Amino acid sequence: MRVMLTGGAGYIGSHTAAALAARGHQVVIFDNFANAERDVPARLERLTGQKMPVIEADIRDVPAVVAALREYPVDAVIHFAALKAVGESEADPLLYYDMNIIGTIRLLQAMQQAGVARIVFSSSATVYGQPDSSPILEDFPTRVENIYGRTKLVMEDLIRDLARTGKLAAAANLRYFNPVGAHPSALIGETPRGVPNNLMPYVTQVATGARPHLNVFGNDYATPDGTGVRDYIHVVDLAEAHALALEHIVANNVSITVNLGTGEGTSVLQLVQAFETATGRKIPLVIAPRRPGDVSSYYANPALAEATFGWRAKLNVEDMCRDSWRWQASRAGINDV
Ligand SMILES: NC(=O)c1ccc[n+]([C@@H]2O[C@H](COP(=O)([O-])OP(=O)(O)OC[C@H]3O[C@@H](n4cnc5c(N)ncnc54)[C@H](O)[C@@H]3O)[C@@H](O)[C@H]2O)c1
The missing domain is CATH 3.40.50.720 (NAD(P)-binding Rossmann-like Domain)
Known part of the structure; x- marks a missing residue:
């Protein structure tokens, strides 16, 4: 087509x-x-x-x-x-x-x-x-x-x-x-302008040293570790x-x-942990108040996509962290990836 x-x-x-x-x-x-x-x-x-x-x-x-x-x-x-x-x-x-x-x-x-x-x-x-x-x-x-x-x-x-x-x-x-x-080739990825709104680009920018720490907005949600699940x-x-x-x-x-979606919920702390494991970089955290409008937890039931057109997600959170980092590191000129 x-x-x-x-x-x-x-x-x-x-x-x-x-x-x-x-x-x-x-x-x-x-x-x-x-x-x-x-x-x-x-x-x-x-x-x-x-x-x-x-x-x-x-x-x-x-x-x-x-x-x-x-x-x-x-x-x-x-x-x-x-x-x-x-x-x-x-x-x-x-x-x-x-x-x-x-x-x-x-x-x-x-x-x-x-x-x-x-x-x-x-x-x-x-x-x-x-x-x-x-x-x-x-x-x-x-x-x-x-x-x-x-x-x-x-x-x-x-x-x-x-x-x-x-x-x-x-x-x-x-x-x-x-x-x-990002694509594992690190040829394409996400390039947010200004301060990233989303967690992963923010984490990768902390990892490059572009930002000093990650603000975790709320650790008292009704989730296993208190942080938001997505x-x-x-x-x-x-x-x-x-x-x-x-x-x-x-x-x-x-x-x-x-x-x-994948059907799996991952908390902010779990994502940070996976990122540190996948990349060997430490992400300093600061616990901040909840942001108005943030939902504590949500994740998909993706069964309809599989039943309708045979799709299900294959890549896991470690893959997501590794590929986000490879992309961001290449943008920042960091070569030890
Ligand atoms: N990234 C997310 O987290 C997310 C989540 C859910 C839905 N979406 C939706 O997915 C779509 C793509 O998101 P993305 O993350 O790739 O965003 P993006 O900003 O990277 O991509 C949008 C593209 O559209 C172009 N564009 C914007 N307005 C335009 C216009 N009026 N005419 C022509 N081009 C225009 C931009 O230059 C950009 O290349 C959006 O509709 C977004 O709302 C994104």
């Missing part, structure tokens, strides 16, 4: 580009590079041997998306392009409505004009809000806890509506749990899931909503 990836130069998009290329698909990257490094397409070419066309434009620019889809007729779009910081979304809701919701509407309009009727969408476990229990199943109630989460839910609903009314032939809403790690998923596994989900919905003309 030929597939256009909006946000294809970003963290999850670039790994999915590599996974698609490895399965023999052609990739077209559509990205405005607002949160991506310029050399990602060249790194992807080194990694995959595939020269992927790059369209530098905004998904809200309907003529630009239509032109791209006419120049490179595709079988489907995988839609990663979005803003993703919860705190920023609360500080500037209209920015998030515009980039994420309007952006998705414009993309869907452009796809309709160009006759492309299949989409895979990057959703998030954030749509479950504070779940009543874990493991979380896809039919658990959805809850909005912040503006970012609302945009994800609205975007999912838009896609489900278009599928239900026959405007889309096939669609997959993929609800990611906590993506971490379902970390290696980005390479996540990328593979996109390829399999896409192949499934295209082959069967169906629309699905599925969790993508």
Whole structure:
């Protein structure tokens, strides 16, 4: 297949580009590079041997998306392009409505004009809000806890509506749990701008010496060691899931909503311990107060993804730590990895 990836130069998009290329698909990257490094397409070419066309434009620019889809007729779009910081979304809701919701509407309009009727969408476990229990199943109630989460839910609903009314032939809403790690080649990975919002990039920056210590937000949660529990998923596994989900919905003309997680909960302290073991680096910790809005524990029941398109995560927390570190160390010019 030929597939256009909006946000294809970003963290999850670039790994999915590599996974698609490895399965023999052609990739077209559509990205405005607002949160991506310029050399990602060249790194992807080194990694995959595939020269992927790059369209530098905004998904809200309907003529630009239509032109791209006419120049490179595709079988489907995988839609990663979005803003993703919860705190920023609360500080500037209209920015998030515009980039994420309007952006998705414009993309869907452009796809309709160009006759492309299949989409895979990057959703998030954030749509479950504070779940009543874990493991979380896809039919658990959805809850909005912040503006970012609302945009994800609205975007999912838009896609489900278009599928239900026959405007889309096939669609997959993929609800990611906590993506971490990097490609083992260390050619692509996550490059957060400023202070990382997520745990793993923060840990790797402490390991390079860029930050003095890790703040652990709360050690009095009702979890085995008191720190928050999440379902970390290696980005390479996540990328593979996109390829399999896409192949499934295209082959069967169906629309699905599925969790993508490992099904295993890992606490902050367990993750730090695994990182220290995998890398030999010590991570100094400071216990800080809980952050408002943080959930104590959540993890996926990923059985539906396995039953539907035969995917399950293969990589464990040590793999995630080792590959995150290899990537971050290579960026920091540290060679003893
Ligand atoms: N990383 C996570 O923890 C996580 C978890 C759940 C869901 N998601 C979702 O997965 C998707 C990808 O996340 P990521 O971590 O790879 O983020 P990212 O910021 O690395 O990738 C997003 C890409 O989209 C591009 N982009 C942003 N706005 C655009 C626009 N208007 N037009 C064109 N390109 C635009 C950026 O330049 C970037 O390359 C997002 O939709 C995000 O909400 C991410």
